[in-house]
Structures are given as structure tokens and as C-alpha cells.
Amino acid sequence: xxxxxxxxxxxxxxxxxxxxxxxxQVTRSGEPVGGAYVRLLDKSGEFTAEVPTSATGxxxxxxxxxxxxxxxxxxRAEVTDRQVVAQTxxxxxxxxxxx
Amino acid sequence: xxxxxxxxxxxxxEENLGADKLVLIEVDEDTAAYxxxxxxxxxxxxxxxxxxxxVRRDFLNKAQFEALLSAKGVANDDTVVLYGGNxxxxxxxxxxxxxxxxxxxxxxxxxxxxxxELDSRELTADEVTRPGTxxxxxxxxxxxxxxRDDVVAxxxxxxxxxxxxxxxxxxxxxxxxxxxxxxxxRAGHVPTSVNVPWSKNANDDGTxxxxxxxxxxxxxxxxxxxxxxxxxxxxxxxSSLTWFVLQELLGKKNVKNYDGSWTEYGSLVGVPIALxxxxxxx
Numbered sequence: 426x427x428x429x430x431x432x433x434x435x436x437x438x439x440x441x442x443x444x445x446x447x448x449x450q451v452t453r454s455g456e457p458v459g460g461a462y463v464r465l466l467d468k469s470g471e472f473t474a475e476v477p478t479s480a481t482g483x484x485x486x487x488x489x490x491x492x493x494x495x496x497x498x499x500x501r502a503e504v505t506d507r508q509v510v511a512q513t514x515x516x517x518x519x520x521x522x523x524x
Numbered sequence: 525x526x527x528x529x530x531x532x533x534x535x536x537x538e539e540n541l542g543a544d545k546l547v548l549i550e551v552d553e554d555t556a557a558y559x560x561x562x563x564x565x566x567x568x569x570x571x572x573x574x575x576x577x578x579v580r581r582d583f584l585n586k587a588q589f590e591a592l593l594s595a596k597g598v599a600n601d602d603t604v605v606l607y608g609g610n611x612x613x614x615x616x617x618x619x620x621x622x623x624x625x626x627x628x629x630x631x632x633x634x635x636x637x638x639x640x641e642l643d644s645r646e647l648t649a650d651e652v653t654r655p656g657t658x659x660x661x662x663x664x665x666x667x668x669x670x671x672r673d674d675v676v677a678x679x680x681x682x683x684x685x686x687x688x689x690x691x692x693x694x695x696x697x698x699x700x701x702x703x704x705x706x707x708x709x710r711a712g713h714v715p716t717s718v719n720v721p722w723s724k725n726a727n728d729d730g731t732x733x734x735x736x737x738x739x740x741x742x743x744x745x746x747x748x749x750x751x752x753x754x755x756x757x758x759x760x761x762x763s764s765l766t767w768f769v770l771q772e773l774l775g776k777k778n779v780k781n782y783d784g785s786w787t788e789y790g791s792l793v794g795v796p797i798a799l800x801x802x803x804x805x806x
Contacts, residue, residue: 439704440704440706443705443706444704444705444706445705460641462638462642464728465701465702467689467690467691469690471689471690471723472689472721472723473690473691473697473700473701474689474700474701474702475610475611475702476702477554477557477609477638485702486701486702487699487701487702487703487704487705488697488701489691489696489697489701496728498638498642498728498729499642500641500642500643500644501644504728
């Protein structure tokens with residue numbers, strides 16, 4: 426778990442044991458995409474949150490237990506959906522490659 | 525109020541950059557976003573330091589707001605166009621705030637910073653300063669601001685629109701999911717409030733849906749035109765966006781934003797709370 430944030434966003438000050446974390450990186454052709462928009466949709470497809478990616482393409486959500494969808498929007502890229510399962514005390518790591 | 529009076533497109537803003545008496549203001553949840561790049565000529569308001577009293581939980585008072593806008597170089601007769609990140613949440617909050625203090629001509633950039641970025645329009649990191657002004661604010665317009673007692677009194681009596689995500693409304697999450705979930709307040713919603721997540725007002729690119737789509741959205745949940753309305757969320761910024769839709773775009777009467785929202789209500793001793801996906805009984 427400690428290795429999960431290598432190069433990613435700091436978890437300093439956050440009690441990871443109490444959070445169901447979904448995080449990852451958005452890339453295009455292997456390069457990080459900063460300023461993309463990643464939105465978290467709940468199991469019914471409803472919007473729950475959205476973050477812009479960091480300069481290194483990283484993003485993070487604090488979700489709840491269960492099934493979620495990550496929808497990524499970026500300039501000149503197709504909208505990309507990825508399914509993810511989150512669980513309290515764990516970090517779900519997702520790599521999103523844009524086309 | 526109508527869409528034409530309250531909303532401008534990214535195209536319009538681009539065509540009017542640098543126009544006399546037009547002030548662009550960026551307000552972001554991520555208060556560092558502006559410094560990395562902003563629309564040319566736009567100034568920044570920081571919602572945590574510029575727009576909040578730094579001791580009590582409340583807004584600036586009238587004199588403080590006048591001092592802020594005077595220092596930022598905003599005049600009473602300027603057209604203020606607000607935009608920001610996170611689908612204009614905090615720009616809508618600032619819009620409501622400018623209305624609270626009686627600014628005459630204020631508009632929102634449709635889609636905010638996201639739409640501007642997705643269109644690949646230009647951002648600059650240039651420093652922007654404007655000559656000072658002598659701004660005069662009006663007394664706060666409490667016809668658009670709800671307080672906690674108004675919310676308790678509205679249970680079972682008025683339209684209560686909770687605009688948080690379904691999981692926050694039901695009590696399964698305590699905050700929007702880009703923030704840590706460990707919070708001190710109780711989970712759930714105000715009994716009889718209906719859940720219309722703010723995001724249903726917007727397209728994926730952050731622009732507002734059409735008036736017809738928005739009308740249908742509120743009709744679907746039984747919005748009663750004959751009753752007063754209070755919108756709430758967690759800290760009052762997402763509900764500002766819904767307040768904007770109801771009052772400014774759809775022209776509903778007597779719509780208030782509850783800026784205390786769930787961080788206040790969920791901390792009150794003894795008030796009723798409903799859990800789960802249903803509004804619950806009064």
C-alpha cells in the first residue's frame with residue numbers, strides 16, 4: 426500500500442484505514458495527461474465527484490464500498506469509462522490510457 | 525431573470541476579452557488553479573480567504589465586501605463575469621454572493637473553466653491588476669439566503685432541494701468523493717427534502733442543460749411552484765448552482781440558498797434527519 430502512491434498524490438494527514446480510496450493516473454501514448462477531468466459515477470451512473478488530474482496525470486477519490494465508474498474527459502480525446510470496486514481500508518489503483 | 529441576462533458562452537467571453545467595464549473573475553475550489561493559468565485579464569477571488577470571515581463562520585460583512593471589491597478594482601457599474609473549476613460550483617457561489625450584496629450586472633460563464641479548457645481556449649499565467657475603485661454594496665438580501673431555522677420550518681412545508689450526490693443524500697457518504705470522508709457531522713438529509721443532484725443540471729462539459737430539460741427535471745420530483753424553495757448541499761456552493769438554475773435560468777420565485785447546508789444542519793442537536801434514498805416524513 427505504501428508503494429501505491431509512488432509518483433502520485435500525497436496521502437499525508439489522511440487516515441487511509443477509514444477511506445475507500447480510488448486513485449490512478451491518466452496517460453496518452455505512455456505520457457501523463459495533466460488537466461484531464463476524471464469523474465466518479467455511482468452504481469446507478471449518477472455523478473458523485475470530479476477532479477482535474479495533476480501535472481503528473483494523477484487523481485484520487487474517497488469513495489464508499491462498492492462498484493463505481495470512472496469517466497475521463499480530456500481535450501481531443503474520446504470519453505473513457507472504467508469500472509472499479511472500492512473497499513474501505515484499501516486503495517484501488519487504476520491506470521487510464523486515453524485514445 | 526433569464527438565461528440571456530445571467531449566462532454567457534465561452535465564445536462570447538473570448539470575443540469580448542479586454543472590453544471596457546467587463547470584469548472576469550475566477551473562483552475555484554482548488555484555489556491554486558488560477559495561478560497556473562487563467563483567462564486573459566481575469567482576476568481571482570479566493571473563496572476561503574477573500575469571501576469568508578476569517579474568525580466566525582460567516583461571510584464578509586458589507587464594509588469588508590466593499591473593501592475587497594474596491595481593492596480588486598471592481599466598480600458598481602461593471603459587468604462581472606464569473607467562472608471557475610469544478611463545473612462552476614464556486615463561481616456560482618460567488619454569483620449568489622454578488623447578488624446577496626446587490627451587484628446589478630453579474631453573469632456566469634457557461635461551463636466555466638472546464639468548458640474553456642476542453643475547447644482548448646487560451647489560458648495565461650500573467651499577473652493581472654486593476655486600478656482601485658470605491659465600491660458600494662447593498663445590505664444583504666436575505667430573500668435569497670436561508671438560515672437553519674428557515675430550513676427546520678420548511679420541513680414538510682416548502683420545496684427543499686438537496687443537491688448533493690445520491691450517496692451523500694442517503695447517508696452513505698459524508699462529503700463529495702474528492703474529499704476525505706471522515707467528517708464530524710451526522711449523515712443523511714433533511715426530512716422531506718428531495719434529491720436533485722446538481723450534476724443533473726449540467727452536461728458532461730459543465731454547460732447548463734436547456735430550459736426545457738431543466739423544467740422537466742424539477743417537475744419530475746414534484747417541485748411545487750406555489751411554495752417557497754430552499755436549496756442545500758454540504759457547504760452551500762453546489763446549492764448555489766442549483767439556486768442559479770431555479771431563480772436565474774427558470775425564473776422561480778422565492779428561492780433561497782442555505783449556505784450553512786449539511787455541515788451545519790448535520791451538526792445541530794435535536795433536529796430531525798432522514799436516512800436512505802427516500803425523502804422521509806415530516
